Amino acid sequence: MSSSPPALELAEPPPLPVELLRAAVARRPARPGEVPRLEVRVRQLPPDPRRLALYREVCGFPEDGHLPLAYPQVLAAPLHLALLNRPEFPYRLLGMIxxxxxxxxxxxxxxxxxxxxxxxxxxxxxxRLGRELDLHTRVEAEGVLVWEAVTTMLRRLPGNEERPREERSAEAKAALAQEEELFASSRPARWSVPEDTGRRYARASGDYNPIHLYGLTARPFGFPRAIAHGMWTVGRCVAEMGEAAEAPSLTLTSEFRRPLLLPSKVVFQTVKAPSGGVAYRVRSEDGQPHVMGLLTTSSSPATEDGRERPGA
Structure with missing residues (x-):
């Protein structure tokens, strides 16, 4: 069995625009390939105050002296792209969902x-639609694990068969009915999402993927207009949940359903989940779902004797 490629140790994150350019010109075979273990680490990464201020502004967070819950995902994004651009990775980055x-x-x-x-x-x-893979992120402060995430990506592949339409339709109707029952008691908030949201979030995050910037740059990728960054939508939801998202220990799950075209008018809803925590979703005014998720409190990582464990 062949050994994994060596881990990358970087002094600072690579610029996201450079990684996006590398992704645009990369060539990969169309057939599925093995995904070896690939690692990248930056040991000293202070958040940039200017970009953090822009992130707070575009997502709606107050200046409270702390990083918003999803902000470490922004810090890690260049490392994710660097991993997926490595020659050992079998798929093109562009086109992954x-x-x-x-x-x-x-x-x-x-x-x-x-x-x-x-x-x-x-x-x-x-x-059903191809291959899924998980990008893992681990953030430490002074040698202690403080934040971690799993980012799930899909690579669609030709030849993957769809299930019969009738079967998909029955499942979708049952899931929609259950979801509507859950959110029936919520008080919806209506948002107007401006056309420049993708450009403003790009200035905060460094993610200048053309699908988020202008209709002209999004159309070659199959979108009629620019679409919002998925993590902008998540960040905006977290900001809207206020004090519920300011607890020390939290777990946030998000499922991305459909792209959010810019500009748009959407409905944001929260409700107490049966299993605990706050369920949330964003949908269009005509009922098309964009994001659904759950925010719950979580415990600190610990060893068997109850002491907080150090990071790896």
Whole structure:
């Protein structure tokens, strides 16, 4: 069995625009390939105050001295792209779809903290539409694990058969009925999402993927207009949940359903989930779903004797 490629140790994250350019010119075979374990780490990563201020502004967070719950995902994004651009990775980055995100925060992070960030990818699994793989992110402060996430990506592959339409329709109707019952008691908030949201979030995150910038740059990729960044939508939801998202230890799950075209008018809803926590969703005014998720409190990582364990 061949050994995994060596881990990358970087002094600072690579610029996201450079990684996007590398992705645009990369060539990969169309057939499925093995995904080896690939790692990249930056040991000293202080958040940039200017970009953090832009992130707070575009998502709606107050200046409270702490990093918003989803902000470490922004810090890790260049490392994710660097992993997926490595020659050992078998698929083109462009065309991969962000389908789910799972975040665990073990304590609130001060905005001036210097963080150590490790990201890795390993393996994949077959799903109905192609292959799914997980990007793992681990954030430490002073040697202690404080935040981690799993970012699930989908690579559609030719030849993957769709299930019969009748079967999909029955499942979809049952899931929709259950979801509507859950949110029936919620008080919806209506948002107007401006046309420049993608450009504003790009200035905060460094993610200048053309599908998020203008209709002209999004159309070659099959979108009639620019679409919002998925993690902008998540960040905006977290900001709207206020104090519920300011607890020290939290778990946030998000499922991305459909792209959010810009500009748009959407409906944001929250409700107490039967299993605990706050369920949330964003849908269009005509009922098309964009994002659905759950925010819950979580416990700190610990060893068997109850002491907080250090990071790896």
């Amino acid at each position: 962000h389908v789910r995100n799972h975040i665990r925060q073990y304590r609130r992070l001060e905005e001036g903290a210097t963080l150590s960030v490790l990201a890795w990818v390993e393996g994949q699994r077959e799903v």
